[in-house]
Amino acid sequence: xxxxxxxxxxxxxxxxxxxxxxxxxxxxxxxxxxxxxxxxxxxxxxxxxxxxxxxxxxxxxxxxxxxxxxxxxxxxxxxxxxxxxxxxxxxxxxxxxxxxxxxxxxxxxxxxxxxxxxxxxxxxxxxxxxxxxxxxxxxxxxxxxxxxxxxxxxxxxxxxxxxxxxxxxxxxxxxxxxxxxxxxxxxxxxxxxxxxxxxxxxxxxxxxxxxxxxxxxxxxxxxxxxxxxxxxxxxxxxxxxxxxxxxxxxxxxxxxxxxxxxxxxxxxxxxxxxxxxxxxxxxxxxxxxxxxxxxxxxxxxxxxxxxxxxxxxxxxxxxxxxxxxxxxxxxxxxxxxxxxxxxxxxxxxxxxxxxxxxxxxxxxxxxxxxxxxxxxxxxxxxxx
Amino acid sequence: xxxxxxxxxxxxxxxxxxxxxxxxxxxxxxxxxxxxxxxxxxxxxxxxxxxxxxxxxxxxxxxxxxxxxxxxxxxxxxxxxxxxxxxxxxxxxxxxxxxxxxxxxxxxxxxxxxxxxxxxxxxxxxxxxxxxxxxxxxxxxxxxxxxxxxxxxxxxxxxxxxxxxxxxxxxxxxxxxxxxxxxxxxxxxxxxxxxxxxxxxxxxxxxxxxxxxxxxxxxxxxxxxxxxxxxxxxx
Numbered sequence: 001x002x003x004x005x006x007x008x009x010x011x012x013x014x015x016x017x018x019x020x021x022x023x024x025x026x027x028x029x030x031x032x033x034x035x036x037x038x039x040x041x042x043x044x045x046x047x048x049x050x051x052x053x054x055x056x057x058x059x060x061x062x063x064x065x066x067x068x069x070x071x072x073x074x075x076x077x078x079x080x081x082x083x084x085x086x087x088x089x090x091x092x093x094x095x096x097x098x099x100x101x102x103x104x105x106x107x108x109x110x111x112x113x114x115x116x117x118x119x120x121x122x123x124x125x126x127x128x129x130x131x132x133x134x135x136x137x138x139x140x141x142x143x144x145x146x147x148x149x150x151x152x153x154x155x156x157x158x159x160x161x162x163x164x165x166x167x168x169x170x171x172x173x174x175x176x177x178x179x180x181x182x183x184x185x186x187x188x189x190x191x192x193x194x195x196x197x198x199x200x201x202x203x204x205x206x207x208x209x210x211x212x213x214x215x216x217x218x219x220x221x222x223x224x225x226x227x228x229x230x231x232x233x234x235x236x237x238x239x240x241x242x243x244x245x246x247x248x249x250x251x252x253x254x255x256x257x258x259x260x261x262x263x264x265x266x267x268x269x270x271x272x273x274x275x276x277x278x279x280x281x282x283x284x285x286x287x288x289x290x291x292x293x294x295x296x297x298x299x300x301x302x303x304x305x306x307x308x309x310x311x312x313x314x315x316x317x318x319x320x321x322x323x324x325x326x327x328x329x330x331x332x333x334x335x336x337x338x339x340x341x342x343x344x345x346x347x348x349x350x351x352x353x354x355x356x357x358x359x360x361x362x363x364x365x366x367x368x369x370x371x372x373x374x375x376x377x378x379x380x381x382x383x384x
Numbered sequence: 385x386x387x388x389x390x391x392x393x394x395x396x397x398x399x400x401x402x403x404x405x406x407x408x409x410x411x412x413x414x415x416x417x418x419x420x421x422x423x424x425x426x427x428x429x430x431x432x433x434x435x436x437x438x439x440x441x442x443x444x445x446x447x448x449x450x451x452x453x454x455x456x457x458x459x460x461x462x463x464x465x466x467x468x469x470x471x472x473x474x475x476x477x478x479x480x481x482x483x484x485x486x487x488x489x490x491x492x493x494x495x496x497x498x499x500x501x502x503x504x505x506x507x508x509x510x511x512x513x514x515x516x517x518x519x520x521x522x523x524x525x526x527x528x529x530x531x532x533x534x535x536x537x538x539x540x541x542x543x544x545x546x547x548x549x550x551x552x553x554x555x556x557x558x559x560x561x562x563x564x565x566x567x568x569x570x571x572x573x574x575x576x577x578x579x580x581x582x583x584x585x586x587x588x589x590x591x592x593x594x595x596x597x598x599x600x601x602x603x604x605x606x607x608x609x610x611x612x613x614x615x616x617x618x619x
Contacts, residue, residue: 071478107590109485159588161556166531171556171588 003290007298011305014266018302021266025259025306025357030314032252033353037318037343038326039248043241044344046183046336047234052125054187055233060093060212060225073100073113077208084212084222092216094121095209097199101162103192105150112146112192114162116199123215126187130178131195138198139177143188147179154179160192165204172202183338237336256357259306260364267299267368278372279380292369299365303358318345397508397524403547404540405501407576412437412607416447416599421489422592430487431599439499441612452487456617464493467617474617489594490563490586498534502526505533520544535562546570546577561587574603 011018051057065076077097080088087093097116102109117124119131126141133139140160142152152158154176161171174194182188200207212225219227271278281291325340413436420429430452434444442459446452454469464477482493502508506526514521526538537559541551548570554563564587567579578601585593610616 104588107588109586109589159560161560161562161588163534164557166533168528168531168533168536169554169556169562170536170558171560171562172558 003294003297006294007301010298011301021262021302022305022309024262025302026310028255028259029306029310029357031255033350035248036349037345039245041344042337042341045338046237049183050234050336051230053182053184055230056123056213056215057217058214058219058227058229060222060227062210063226065210073098077210079208094123094213096211097208098210101160104159105152110150112190115191115193116196117193118196123213127178127180133177136175138172138174140174141178141180141193142176143180143182145188146191152176184336260360263299263302263361264364267365271368271371275380278375279377282377288372292372295369296366300362303361307354397510400542401508402503405503407548409501410603412604414602414605418597418599419489420595435607435611443611458617459497464497465614490584505530548577548579573601
């Protein structure tokens with residue numbers, strides 16, 4: 001307790017020097033918390049969005065279906081069994097039929113993935129109810145990215161060309177019934193949604209699907225379908241976000257190193273200038289290790305003051321950012337990221353950041369303080 | 385009587401189609417040609433030499449421009465490989481890549497792959513008779529008789545002297561016109577008439593289409609068998 005009292009008084013006595021160190025360290029602390037909160041916020045929003053718009057609680061894939069292998073699409077479809085159809089009828093599974101097609105907006109040729117999805121489904125947020133159009137037989141919905149790339153908007157007509165199950169070309173004019181605003185690039189870019197029944201008729205299939213989107217977390221085994229859990233489907237997103245986290249850590253480390261260097265410098269200077277004080281402590285009966293402890297605590301207390309200072313200006317800043325979000329513009333980067341990302345501050349993140357800053361500042365305070373152990377009390381009292 | 389007339393009309397159309405096949409198809413042929421692709425800003429011409437045996441085997445080597453020189457394509461039945469000299473790699477073209485355009489032209493890989501005889505795939509009927517540029521033309525409507533025809537219907541404007549179409553239109557199942565080919569400059573080679581100039585146009589796309597001009601053509605010439613192997617692509 002004596003060490004804490006002494007360290008506290010010494011720190012305050014150092015005045016501006018202490019506050020400069022504490023300011024730099026608090027900035028590092030606030031930025032570390034903020035950056036990681038942004039990454040966590042992005043992660044949470046992207047996972048939620050991907051589940052809401054694309055994968056729900058998981059998907060059952062046709063055994064030949066590979067999401068990133070368009071070669072697999074032609075043959076990756078099969079008829080729903082009676083048992084599967086019963087689950088679909090309960091609204092637990094949503095069948096999707098995926099094939100390749102081409103659209104010709106304003107005379108330009110553009111490859112698309114044609115997705116047949118039941119218009120009455122409620123598992124995904126896609127506005128499939130817009131596919132119910134009694135007046136127009138051929139309607140489609142597309143995402144904002146797709147609309148931008150194809151220069152299409154709601155109400156526009158576009159010619160769609162595809163090949164049926166026998167490979168025969170067919171083509172029809174489709175009207176864009178809705179352009180949805182979705183942050184999941186994979187559910188948007190290059191995707192052209194039509195009604196599931198209409199697509200069966202277009203392709204010449206009878207109740208065939210490429211995949212089944214599941215609403216429930218507990219998923220039973222369905223014969224001839226391979227279940228892909230939400231975590232597995234989100235792995236690539238997690239990997240991408242983690243790689244961002246790692247690259248961000250490098251910048252955080254540099255910032256922290258600058259702050260720690262300032263503490264280290266201060267400690268070296270303190271020990272050089274306060275030799276008489278060190279000698280007095282030893283003369284008063286404190287062991288060398290106790291004196292080392294006083295100086296180490298003094299250095300480490302920079303981090304506690306930094307946490308306090310950081311909290312004073314950081315908390316209002318965090319609250320303000322959380323109320324407005326960080327705007328990423330139209331977010332047309334091909335990755336799942338919301339237009340506005342809201343940082344997510346977890347207790348774990350704050351505690352972990354405090355520990356990292358506290359431990360690292362304690363270490364850099366201890367390293368120069370070790371020198372005290374080798375000082376002769378008589379020399380120290382003379383200031384040598 | 386009406387039925388008899390219709391039958392005779394259909395037979396006549398079928399005969400015309402067979403005569404077109406006789407002109408256009410051969411056991412083998414060696415063709416040197418140039419393909420001019422008209423872009424928005426400029427046009428570019430690619431020359432190539434092709435060796436074809438029946439409808440199963442085909443080998444094409446691009447001769448110019450320098451950027452495309454040495455690129456080769458091999459078709460064996462329903463498989464297609466392309467060799468790119470720049471990276472010394474053979475790539476199999478399959479799946480969605482078959483739907484992509486060949487060198488930016490209005491022809492897709494699928495179009496050049498599907499070269500079955502018309503009479504093997506379609507039933508024909510004569511729709512009308514016209515006179516175009518002073519020549520007697522019969523308009524044939526071809527309807528697919530097999531399930532796997534790429535185009536459900538075609539319409540051919542056939543010159544009844546040469547038994548070659550001067551124009552061909554390809555339709556989707558819905559009746560939507562998809563592609564148009566214009567054939568001209570008919571020449572008699574080895575006892576058959578053959579178009580020396582063709583223009584392929586994807587009517588859904590903007591642009592002037594792709595011109596294909598035959599520089600030289602030889603029917604039933606000698607083509608070494610080794611040319612239709614993947615090994616020949618790298619030679």
